[in-house]
Amino acid sequence: AQKITQTQPGMFVQEKEAVTLDCTYDTSDPSYGLFWYKQPSSGEMIFLIYQGSYDQQNATEGRYSLNFQKARKSANLVISASQLGDSAMYFCAMRENQGGKLIFGQGTELSVKP
Amino acid sequence: DGGITQSPKYLFRKEGQNVTLSCEQNLNHDAMYWYRQDPGQGLRLIYYSQIVNDFQKGDIAEGYSVSREKKESFPLTVTSAQKNPTAFYLCASSDKPHNEQFFGPGTRLTVL
Numbered sequence: 001a002q003k004i005t006q007t008q009p010g011m012f013v014q015e016k017e018a019v020t021l022d023c024t025y026d027t028s029d030p031s032y033g034l035f036w037y038k039q040p041s042s043g044e045m046i047f048l049i050y051q052g053s054y055d056q057q058n059a060t061e062g063r064y065s066l067n068f069q070k071a072r073k074s075a076n077l078v079i080s081a082s083q084l085g086d087s088a089m090y091f092c093a094m095r096e097n098q099g100g101k102l103i104f105g106q107g108t109e110l111s112v113k114p
Numbered sequence: 115d116g117g118i119t120q121s122p123k124y125l126f127r128k129e130g131q132n133v134t135l136s137c138e139q140n141l142n143h144d145a146m147y148w149y150r151q152d153p154g155q156g157l158r159l160i161y162y163s164q165i166v167n168d169f170q171k172g173d174i175a176e177g178y179s180v181s182r183e184k185k186e187s188f189p190l191t192v193t194s195a196q197k198n199p200t201a202f203y204l205c206a207s208s209d210k211p212h213n214e215q216f217f218g219p220g221t222r223l224t225v226l
Binding site: 004033035037042043044045046047050091093095100101102104105106107 | 145147154155156157158159162164172202204206208210211212213214215216217218219220222
């Protein structure tokens with residue numbers, strides 16, 4: 001069965017520093033997609049970045065990059081130059097090949113210190 | 115502005131009552147989804163619909179029902195059969211099932 005694991009319940013980072021949020025996944029399907037979402041205290045889920053299983057290069061979106069290591073089945077999110085507004089819950093998710101439904105990890109709560 | 119709206123933001127229900135959560139999108143997306151989030155947890159899929167007049171059960175469909183009579187609307191009914199309905203409910207949509215999903219602001223349901 002497909003599964004997403006986020007082993008860091010909480011993380012702290014100093015403002016302006018980089019931080020890596022871990023995500024490992026398990027699937028036997030050769031075709032899959034990996035997503036990261038941010039959930040501020042307001043509750044809304046904000047899409048950050050996507051990586052396809054066949055993509056040759058790591059995905060990047062502004063200050064967000066995805067460290068995709070296919071053989072290790074990991075898809076870590078790297079946030080560069082952290083800002084106070086980055087404080088939120090971060091969820092890693094994997095898309096099944098059929099139906100497009102997402103399987104979410106338990107989330108990591110990131111706190112950025114001034 | 116294009117987006118997804120959910121109403122109400124907060125909902126209180128007495129035990130034994132059915133309640134319907136609204137989800138509307140004007141993004142012209144084909145696929146729509148309902149998720150449930152419990153405190154400190156990730157999201158779990160309740161129902162999804164890839165096209166009008168068609169929908170499938172997700173991982174935790176028991177005690178819930180949906181309809182998809184219009185492309186832009188995907189209401190979720192929480193029935194009295196749902197044993198523990200207090201949770202945060204999020205609706206999402208995507209233009210194609212394999213693309214990223216965009217989420218609404220959520221409805222927080224509390225059973226009194």
